[in-house]
Amino acid sequence: MAPHSVKPNLRDFQRAKFYRFEEAVIQRHPLNQLLSLDQCRALAHKYNATVLVKDGRGRRHAGASYEDNLITLPRWSRQTTIVLHEVAHTLVDSQYYPHHGAEFVGVLIGLLSRELVGTVESNTGAVLAARLKIDINWIFRDAFSQRNKMLR
């Protein structure tokens, strides 16, 4: 089989475990703050200059689409760590990588540390202690400039 026809395994193997980890560790950080929709937009645009931030009022779940380069934020989800989670989805192409896989976790840890929600060291340590997979090569990967280059 030619390499280009090999499909990666995209099963979202650590989704539930990662959500539990975020609730128990990341969301409890004191710098995880409640934000207005405008503040969410400003935060999202720091890391993805072209992302569309939609008012998800009335929706149950926050959401993100890499393909459409957008995030949707119900009221309850307007907090630093959830906005960064959704932004991370717009930086990792879900056609090639599992939604909450090692690459995604790496990107998110990078974003969290840039906002001082933990450090790369503390967050990576916590991720590994929770037996989650992380690809450290993605922590400081310039995923957002790649994204913006592609859209130019």
Ligand SMILES: [Zn+2]
């Ligand atoms: Zn997610």
